Amino acid sequence: MNARTKAFLESKFREYYHNAVTELPPRFRKREWAFVLFDSAYPKLVMRRHKAFGSQKELYAYLGAVSPAHVYYSTACYAHPSATRMQDKKWEGADLIFDLDADKLFTDSVPQYALMLTAVKNETDKLLDFLMNDFSFEDADFSIVFSGGRGYHVHLREARLLTLGSHERREVVNYLTGTGLEPEYLIKRTNMVPVPDDNSCWEIRIRSWIERYFKRLSEMDSETATTELANVKAIGKRRAKMIVDEMSQDSTVAPLLQSKLMPLAAWKSLIREAILQIKVNIDVPVTADTKRLIRLPTSLHGGSGLRVTPLTLDEFRRFDPLRDAVVFSDRLISVKILRPTTAELKGETIKVQQGTTELPEHTAVYLMARGLAEYESRRFKSDQK
Amino acid sequence: MARAFVSCINETLLFQRYANAEAQDAYNNLRHADERSQDGFLLSLLDDFGMPASIKKNAFELYFSDFIRYTGRLRGPQWRLVNLLYRGRVTLAKGEIIQILAEAVRLKVLSGLPLKLSARMCEELSPYTSPLKHALSQVLLRQEDSGPVVLEACPPCIKALLMQVKAGKNLSHPARFALTSFLANIGMKADEIVLIYQMSPDFDYELTRYQVEHIKGSSGKDYTPPGCSTMETYGNCVESDDLCRRISHPLSYYRLRIKRGTGA
Numbered sequence A: 001m002n003a004r005t006k007a008f009l010e011s012k013f014r015e016y017y018h019n020a021v022t023e024l025p026p027r028f029r030k031r032e033w034a035f036v037l038f039d040s041a042y043p044k045l046v047m048r049r050h051k052a053f054g055s056q057k058e059l060y061a062y063l064g065a066v067s068p069a070h071v072y073y074s075t076a077c078y079a080h081p082s083a084t085r086m087q088d089k090k091w092e093g094a095d096l097i098f099d100l101d102a103d104k105l106f107t108d109s110v111p112q113y114a115l116m117l118t119a120v121k122n123e124t125d126k127l128l129d130f131l132m133n134d135f136s137f138e139d140a141d142f143s144i145v146f147s148g149g150r151g152y153h154v155h156l157r158e159a160r161l162l163t164l165g166s167h168e169r170r171e172v173v174n175y176l177t178g179t180g181l182e183p184e185y186l187i188k189r190t191n192m193v194p195v196p197d198d199n200s201c202w203e204i205r206i207r208s209w210i211e212r213y214f215k216r217l218s219e220m221d222s223e224t225a226t227t228e229l230a231n232v233k234a235i236g237k238r239r240a241k242m243i244v245d246e247m248s249q250d251s252t253v254a255p256l257l258q259s260k261l262m263p264l265a266a267w268k269s270l271i272r273e274a275i276l277q278i279k280v281n282i283d284v285p286v287t288a289d290t291k292r293l294i295r296l297p298t299s300l301h302g303g304s305g306l307r308v309t310p311l312t313l314d315e316f317r318r319f320d321p322l323r324d325a326v327v328f329s330d331r332l333i334s335v336k337i338l339r340p341t342t343a344e345l346k347g348e349t350i351k352v353q354q355g356t357t358e359l360p361e362h363t364a365v366y367l368m369a370r371g372l373a374e375y376e377s378r379r380f381k382s383d384q385k
Numbered sequence B: 001m002a003r004a005f006v007s008c009i010n011e012t013l014l015f016q017r018y019a020n021a022e023a024q025d026a027y028n029n030l031r032h033a034d035e036r037s038q039d040g041f042l043l044s045l046l047d048d049f050g051m052p053a054s055i056k057k058n059a060f061e062l063y064f065s066d067f068i069r070y071t072g073r074l075r076g077p078q079w080r081l082v083n084l085l086y087r088g089r090v091t092l093a094k095g096e097i098i099q100i101l102a103e104a105v106r107l108k109v110l111s112g113l114p115l116k117l118s119a120r121m122c123e124e125l126s127p128y129t130s131p132l133k134h135a136l137s138q139v140l141l142r143q144e145d146s147g148p149v150v151l152e153a154c155p156p157c158i159k160a161l162l163m164q165v166k167a168g169k170n171l172s173h174p175a176r177f178a179l180t181s182f183l184a185n186i187g188m189k190a191d192e193i194v195l196i197y198q199m200s201p202d203f204d205y206e207l208t209r210y211q212v213e214h215i216k217g218s219s220g221k222d223y224t225p226p227g228c229s230t231m232e233t234y235g236n237c238v239e240s241d242d243l244c245r246r247i248s249h250p251l252s253y254y255r256l257r258i259k260r261g262t263g264a
C-alpha cells in the first residue's frame, strides 16, 4: 500500500469519524483502548495500546484527530485501564464474547467473500438459538455485531457472567460445541420428559435431530434409505434393510427405541453425527480469554472499509453485510487495480482487471483496504484535460 | 488460629491443603448433621455464597453461571454443563448441592489466605510454625525432584501426541504447547524435547528450540501444562482410560502412575 493510498484511506476514515455517532460500550472509562493507525508501518499492524478515555468527548476528539484504521477496546474492565503492565491494571471483570469467523468454517478451500459471509451468518444464528433457548437469554441481554471482516461478534454483559474466569467460560464454549457430551449418559437419562419442539437442551436437540433423520429416511425409497442408513457406523447393510422395512410400517422413532434392531453402538454413532450437525463452530480461545481486545462497534474495519455494525436481533435477521455495512458513496474515483478480482458491494458485482479504472468510492475503498488496488485520483481522467 | 499459622508459614501448597481440609469439614458437617441439612438451611447457605437457588420437586435449581463457578474441578459427566443445562438452569440433587457448597468454602478460604498479619505476630508464633515449615520444605523438595522421565507413565493424550509427532504430523498450536509443557514439567531436558519435534515436517531447529526454551521457563516464566478440561476443549483428550476418571490433570496421571509403578 503506497503512501498516497494510505493518505486517501485516512482522509476517508476521518470524514466518517467526523460525522458518525459512535456507540460506546458500557463502563467505557474502565476499558483499555487500542488503535492501529495508517502509519508508515501499515498494513503491518502496529498496535498502540493502554489508552484510556475519561469522557466521550475525549474519545471522539481522538478518533477525529488520528482517524485510525482499526479501533479496539478491552472486553475487560480495569481499575487502571491505562497501566502498561497487566498485573497493574487490576482486572474487575469482562464481558462474555463469542467470535464467529468464516476462517474457522472453511479450512480447506476458501469460497467467495459473499458465500463466506452467508455461512458465518448461519453459524451466528445457531449460536443465538442456543443463547436464547438453552441459556434463556433475552435479546436485550446480548448485542450482535458484524465485525467488518469475516464474521460476527456476540457480546453478553449480564452481571452474573462478568467475573467468570477463563476456565468457566470454557465450560460455556464446551456447551456450544457439544464437547464432553456423553451419548451413553444421555441415553441413560430417561427421567426427563421433554416438551416437544422445545429446543432448550442438548438432549432434546439430539432427539429431534434423530426424529428428523428417520423421517427423512422414511420419505426416501427403501433402497436409498438402506444405503444411507448403512453408512452409520455399527449398523451394516443387513440390519439397515431390516430397520427400513420396519419403518415403512410405522414412520415414528418410538418403535425403534424399543426394538433390538438398533444396537447401542449404532445409537452412539448416530448421536455423534447429530452433535456434529448441531454444534456451533466458534473460536474457542476468544471466549475463554478474559482480557481480549475487540473491535469497537460503529468503527470502521481498516481491512475492508466496512462498518463494524451493531445489530439488534431483528436487524441481524435482515442484515446483508455487503449492502448494510457499506458507508461510502458511489461517487466515481479512479484506482489502479493490482490483481484481477471481483467485488460485490451494494448488490452490484464488479469484476476488475489489472490496470487503471474508475470505481464507486465504496468499492474503491474496499479494494484499497484489502491491498488489491492503489489510489489514482478523485476525478475522471477525461475531466482533467 | 489455624489460619494464622498457615498465613505465617506462607506457602501456597499449604494454603491449598488447608482450604481442602476446611472444605472437607464443611462437606462432612452438611452431610451428616441431619436436621441442619434441611433444605431451608442449604438454601440460605447458597444465598450467602451469592448463588440463590430454588427447589422444585425435591431437586435444587441453580443458575448456570453459579454452577460452573464451583464445579470446574469436579470430574465426571454429571458435572458438565453440556449434560445438565436446561433454560439457563441446572437441576441438582441434595448431595450434589453439598459438594458445590464445599467447593465454595474451599475457594472462599483460599482467597482469604494469607491473612494480613504483622511480622511481630508471626515472630511470636514461630516456635510453633518453624517445625511445620521445616517438614513442609522436605515435602516440597521431594516433589521437585521428579526422578527420571518415564514415557510409559504418560497419560493417553500425551502418548497420542507423541505418536502423531513421530508419524510426522504437524501439531496444532495448543497441542504443541500441551506436549512441550508436559514433557518439560516431568523433567525432560530442552534438547531432548527439541529432538522429538525433529520428525515434524515443518521442523525448524532454531524456532523449536526457542519455543521449547520459552515454555520451559528459561525466560523467567513458568508454564504449567493444560489440565484435562482444556485438553478436552481443544479435542486433545483422546482415549482416556480408567485412571483418567480419577484425575483432572495429565500431570496427576503421570505422578500416580509413577507412584504405583508403571506396570499398573
Ligand code: SF4
Pocket (backbone or CB within 6 Å): B155, B156, B157, B158, B227, B228, B229, B231, B232, B236, B237, B238, B239, B240, B241, B244, B245, B248, B249, B250, B253
Ligand atoms: S483425561 Fe486428562 S489425562 Fe486422561 S487422556 Fe484426557 S486429558 Fe489426558
